[in-house]
C-alpha cells in the first residue's frame with residue numbers, strides 16, 4: 001500500500017523548492033489518511049465475521065465504557081460552569097428562567113460534540129496513535145503484512161467502528177449530564193424550579209439541534225480515527241517516533257475537529 | 271527458488287544494496303553473514319516485498335515479485351514464514367493466540383485442527399509451558415521461540431530467519447540451530463538465515479553468503495568458506511575465534 005512508500009522530500013538547498021516538496025508531502029499524507037479510512041469504512045461489513053467480532057466488541061468497550069468516568073466529570077462541571085456564567089448575565093434582566101434554554105441549546109448544538117471529541121482525542125485517539133506507532137516500529141505491522149493480514153481490516157476497521165458508533169452515544173451522554181449539571185446550578189443558586197428549567201430547555205431546543213449535534217459527533221469519530229490510525233501507521237524512528245506520532249495525533253485531531261465543526265455548523269445553521 | 275539479479279536499493283539517496291546477486295536453491299539452507307549494517311535484514315525484507323528494490327529483479331519461483339499487488343502479493347507471501355529480528359509478536363495476544371493467528375486468518379481449518387497444530391509446534395520449540403502468557407511477560411529468548419513457532423505453523427515453503435540466535439545464551443542458541451536444521455530436513459523447506467553467529471552458520475547451512483558493503487562477497491559451502499582466503503571473510507572468522515579446523519574441533523554431539 002502507498003503507506004509503505006511515502007513521498008520523500010529530496011534534500012535541496014533551495015528554500016522555495018523545499019516548500020514545494022513539503023506542500024506535496026502534506027497533500028500526499030492527507031490523501032493517504034482519507035484513503036486509509038475510506039478503505040476501513042468499506043470493510044465495516046466484515047466486522048460481523050466470527051474472527052472480528054471479539055476485537056470489535058473490545059474496541060467498543062475500550063472506546064465507550066472506559067471513557068465514561070472522565071466524560072461524566074467534565075460534562076457535569078461544564079454544564080455547571082455554563083449555567084453559573086449565563087445565570088449571572090440573565091439575572092441582570094431577571095431572566096434566570098431562560099438558563100435552561102441557553103445551556104441546552106449550546107450543549108446540543110456545539111459544546112456536547114466538541115467536548116466529547118476533545119476528550120476522546122486525548123484519551124482514545126492518543127492511545128491509538130501510540131499503539132499503532134509502537135506496532136509499526138517494532139515490526140508487528142510488517143509481521144501482519146507477511147501473514148497476509150491486512151492491517152486496515154485487522155486494526156483500523158474495528159477502531160473506526162468503535163469510534164463512529166460510540167461518539168454519538170457518548171455525546172448524548174455528555175449532553176444529558178451537562179444539562180443536568182446546569183439544572184443543579186439553576187435550582188440551587190438561581191432559584192429556578194427544576195420543572196421550569198426543563199420546560200424552558202424543551203421550549204428552546206429543537207430536534208434539529210440534537211440530530212446535527214449527533215451527526216457532528218459521528219463525523220468527529222471518523223476524523224479522530226483517520227488522524228490517529230494514519231499517524232500511527234506512518235510512524236518512523238523508534239520510541240522518539242512513537243512520541244511524535246502520539247503528539248501529532250492529538251494536535252492534528254484538535255485542529256481538524258475545530259475546522260470540521262465550524263464547516264458543519266455553517267452548513268446546518270448557515 | 272529465490273534469485274536476486276543485480277538488485278540495487280537506496281534509502282533517500284544512500285545506497286544499501288549495490289548490485290546484489292544471489293541465488294538460493296530449492297531445499298537448501300543459506301546463511302547470510304556480514305557485519306552490522308551490511309544490509310542483511312534489508313535483503314530479507316526484499317524477498318517478501320516489505321521493501322521494493324530501486325532497480326533490478328527479485329525472482330521467487332521464477333516470478334518477478336517487484337510489480338505484484340493485492341491478491342498476487344498475498345499469495346506470494348503465503349509461501350513464506352518470517353522470523354523477525356525482534357520476534358514481532360502481537361502484544362495483546364497470548365503466545366498461543368499469536369501462533370494460531372496465521373492459521374485462523376489464512377486457512378479454513380477447524381478450531382480443533384488449529385489447536386492440534388499450534389500445540390504441536392509450540393511443543394517443538396519447547397514453549398508448551400507458556401501457552402497462556404503474554405509476550406511482555408516472557409523473556410527475549412522465549413519470544414524468539416514463539417516467533418519461530420508462528421513462522422513455521424502454516425508450513426510455508428520458504429523460511430526466513432532474521433538473527434534467530436542473537437541475544438540468546440549459547441545453549442539455547444544451539445537448540446534453535448538444531449530446530450532449524452530439523453525443520454529443514456523434516457519438511458524440506460528452503461531456509462535463509464541471517465546471523466552473526468558463525469557457529470550457527472557453519473553447522474546449519476548448506477552454503478554461506480558473506481555480505482559486505484551491499485554486495486555478495488563470497489558464496490560457498492561451510493568447509494570452503496572456512497578455507498577462504500578473502501581478507502574480509504578471514505577477519506570475520508578470526509574475530510569469532512573460528513579456526514580453519516572448526517569441524518574437527520567442534521564437539522560432535524552438538525554438531526549433530
Ligand SMILES: Nc1ncnc2c1ncn2[C@@H]1O[C@H](COP(=O)(O)OP(=O)(O)OP(=O)(O)O)[C@@H](O)[C@H]1O
Pocket residue numbers: 281286304305306307308309310311312313355
Ligand atoms: N527503512 C530504512 N530507512 C532508511 N535506512 C534504512 C532502513 N532500513 C535499513 N536502513 C539502512 O540500511 C543499512 C542496512 O541495514 P540492515 O538492517 O539490513 O543491517 P543488518 O545487516 O541487518 O545489520 P544488523 O546485523 O545490525 O541487523 C543500514 O545502514 C540502515 O541504516
Ligand SMILES: [Mg+2]
Pocket residue numbers: 310311312355432
Ligand atoms: Mg538486521
